[in-house]
Amino acid sequence: MFGPDQGQYGADEYIDSNKGDAGEALQALGGAAFVLATVPRADLQSDLVKGLRPNGELIVLEGSDPIQVTGHALSEGRLSVSGWYSGVAQDSEDTLNFAVLKDIRPIIETFPLEQAEDAWQHQPKANLRIVLKTQAE
Numbered sequence: 001m002f003g004p005d006q007g008q009y010g011a012d013e014y015i016d017s018n019k020g021d022a023g024e025a026l027q028a029l030g031g032a033a034f035v036l037a038t039v040p041r042a043d044l045q046s047d048l049v050k051g052l053r054p055n056g057e058l059i060v061l062e063g064s065d066p067i068q069v070t071g072h073a074l075s076e077g078r079l080s081v082s083g084w085y086s087g088v089a090q091d092s093e094d095t096l097n098f099a100v101l102k103d104i105r106p107i108i109e110t111f112p113l114e115q116a117e118d119a120w121q122h123q124p125k126a127n128l129r130i131v132l133k134t135q136a137e
Helices: 022-028 042-050 071-077 089-101 113-125
Strands: 032-037 052-060 080-083 108-112 129-133
Touching: 022 042, 032 042, 042 052, 042 071, 052 071, 108 113, 113 129
Parallel strands: 032 052, 052 080, 108 129
Antiparallel strands: none
């Protein structure tokens, strides 16, 4: 469940939701007090609710499909699920401050401008930022 390069991105723990139930993995770690769900997939957001510890909170930033969670699960664990509109300047500043605090740096893959089509085709598989270089660089 845990990736071989879990520390590569500055994470203390890493859970690959493609390899199992992320909520169950969070519970195996003791449960999460807070989860910021940036993925727009309702099925993954629903799994994350199961990973909250008592009094835990899931904040959803994105998504249009309904999250599946029972009232019993919410009340039994005293859990809360809410949304947050992001994209304001203060959110960007907070994100950059957190990146500095945790020494998080982007992983960048570069392509020459002449290979723009290759970069575009590679982009869905990339877990990084793709940059096109011009001759002047």
